[in-house]
Amino acid sequence: MSVKHRRRKSKARRALESYLIVPLKVIVRNKAGLFGFIGIIIYVLMATVGPMVVPLDNQPKPNQMYLPPSWQHPLGTDSEGRDIFSQIVHGSRDVLFVAFLAGVITVVIATLLGTVAGFKGGLVDATIMAVDDILLTIPQFPLLSVLSAVMRLDNLLLATIIGVLSWPALARAIRSQVLSVKSRDFIEAARALDLGTRHIVFVEIMPNLMSYVVVSLIFAMTGAIYAQVGLVFLGLVPFQSQNWGVMINLAWTRGAIFFKNSIWYILSPIVAIAGFQLSAIMFSRALEEIFNPRLREG
């Protein structure tokens, strides 16, 4: 290899390193984070590719009710003889869609309002914080339940409303970050070097916020799943399609809970939900480490 080629790493290679390789290294090193990362990948694959690969078993076969797991039916069958595994795979789309959408909406609103409140201060800040306070105190699930009574909550609307109700926590964190960063030394330094507001915002402020944002995205998603599955379970939201919450609702209303054999039917969606929540939380810890180098061990 010629000396000339080896002298400096190209810009592209450096970018690749810091955005891809270093995070991957951190994830691999943190055992819980690795587990969470793999978990999330599995779920994402299940939601995107899964339904194309696994056909939905919609035919009622009364004679195959509540069969235990086997090669044909990895998770057994339900009260009408339908395969549970395919239901889980197809049901993941709904749940993950709402969770992701709600999470994104939360993050977008929170970042916007949080930065504006922090930067502008004064009356704008006070108003935003007042609204923030109110939304934080009013219990989310009862409010969603009441709203479900007066309007028809389809997936899109549900995700939007959950997103709109969940921004306060993150906005607060962002606002306090902005406030503290506003007066910190390296901002003064940037100003002294006359680097311009856009530079300050994007290069100095944003990276510090990234760890909060990413972690909050995960928490908004887990909260959205809690709310969505809960509402579906209580029958307050119309059944749209295959959905883990629907499965639990059916298990509950059809008394599957009280049968010994139907345990797979009730356990499958619960384990699916718990699995996703767990993976998300563990992955968020790894994400924290990635975005906040100070937390890294060694």
Add this chain to the structure above:
Amino acid sequence: MSTVVYGLYKVYKNWFFRRLLRTIGIIFVTITLTFFIIRLMPGNPIEVFIASMMASTGMSYEDAKQLALAMFSINLDEPLWKQYLEYLVNLLHGNFGRSIAISPGTPVMKIILDFLPWTLFSVSISLLVSFVLGVVFGIIAAYRRGGWFDRIMSAFAAIVSAVPNYLIGILLIVFLGVQWKIWPIEYMRGAYSATVTPGFNLDFIVDVFKHLLAPFITYVLGTFGGWMLSMKANTISTLGEDYVTVAKAKGLPESRITIYYVGKNAILPLFTSLAISLGFIFGGSVLIESIFVYRGVGSLLWTSITSRDYTVMQGVFLIITISVVFSNLLADMLYGFIDPRVKTMGGGE
């Protein structure tokens, strides 16, 4: 001495008053919110009620409207702002209207007062035990960091707190009641058995606690994990503080250090999350009480929604929110009581 009293009074008034003002403000906003949700949403429930009354009993519009007035305690003829004011006045008198579906004609307040104590009872006991358990386990895990207790409990706490609490409830029924038959299912439905007479007799009390067990375990498992992990982290960082080294150097007894030097300081951040948890628990009661058919305001809210009993729904939602708001206030006051920096500096907002 009197100057101290006056000074404390002035400062306390400042912080406490602001908190109280904020509390009243939020309640006010909630009231306004519920008022307008009922009105301005598509499918105005009042109009729907009138229409269905007319259809089912053949009433005239006027008569139906009068009935609506009595039930919802609002007068549709008057301008909106006047209706709002009347609504407020009624609320202050405890007049939440009358039930239109669950128990037609019964004052909503009466129904709520029937159900509310059960929720307050179950939630407060569960929260208290959960908090104490979480704090104690957290301290132990911190002191014996890396030991078997720490590793097992921390893993357990992390896993359990990831599962939505109502799903834990279902799992309890499935495993304890159906699969392994450890706890009779009858005790996992309702707040008390039909066979017992309510009152201050031993049978009733024992029965009540038997029925409380399953929802109690559900609430506790759902929240104690967070407390424990939080307390563990706080304790570990407090143990590294200088004043703890100083306390050991001074030869203070281990127990005193653990409680007043480590514990007292480590527990402070937990109170802020206590407030958030309160809203979450009350909110979750809608689901958990429905699962266990427990006679609390949570299941009442669900019943009122599914039976389209708007007056009850409105009232219960208000009561749930007010409960949350006041518990927050209590938690804040408790925090101020423990952390002297808030008391003396006039507010830790």
Add this chain to the structure above:
Amino acid sequence: MAQALEVGEKAEAGSREVVLSVRNLNVEYRAQRGVVKAVRDVSLDVYKGEILFLVGESGSGKSTLGYAVMNILPSPGYIRSGDIVYYVGGREVHILKLSQEEQRRFRWKHVAMVFQSALNALNPTLRIWDQLYDTIRAHDHHISREKAFEKAKYLLEMVRLEPERILRSYPHQLSGGQRQRVVIAMALLLDPEILILDEPTTALDILTQKNIIELLKGIREKLGLTMIFITHDLSLAAELADRVAVMYAGKIVELADVYTIFYRPKHPYTYALIKTIPKLSSVEEKLYPIPGSPPDMINLPPGCKFHPRCPYATTRCAREEPRWERVADGHFVLCHRWRELSLGE
């Protein structure tokens, strides 16, 4: 300087009573990268009634030595080997050999520490009175509140604080100087014979510093205490010290009375330290920092640890660790070349 001269002369006088004897002490810290040898084979005798200064840069081991002497090293630190002997109350006490409970009772009663009292040395959620009462009660369960209060009041007045107001306050309500005085009073609660002070004035402004120094002088007069004063600021030694021990990289490199240290230093590091102190009296003033930086305490260089920064280093210094040699009565140095070098004003 006149004061230092006086005290220096006193130090030359005949046989002295030893209150604390440190013998071949080794203290290490477990770090991620390896083991930090913070204190390396240090031996030291402390005489009754003197003020001994431990002076050195960050990482020299001075604070570690102070904590080790009371056996209160915070967690990753531990005493590897060595002996620490107290001669107090007519007894010879090997503190490292005592049980946990015996050590707990020994501490504060015979040897106490004055910490650098940033807000963190005091429990933020307890009133000052509670923290003082805690200390007294921990060692004497039967003492009455009134007697404890009397003691606290007496000591607070000695450090020139107003007892009524201070006892009722929380730490965050006091100024830095007040907190430092509280910490001093707290150390004196059980009438210890020895007082260890760890950078007590570092966090304070210069005027408050002066007040505290004056206060300490007064207390020494009044109570006849023995003090070990740990600091990085050599100029403070000129004000207060009887003897000075200069530390570098975990060892004492020079030990002598304060006058000798300032006017007849024999170790290049001591000399360099003195030269870094700017003098107000000079007209033209260059600053003389010491070039280089302190060594990596996990991977120490071979030979004399100061040799990388020493203007007089030879190949021998790079190969061989110097031995502890006696220059004169009460004056010791750790250097190969002290005889040849003529350092000094």
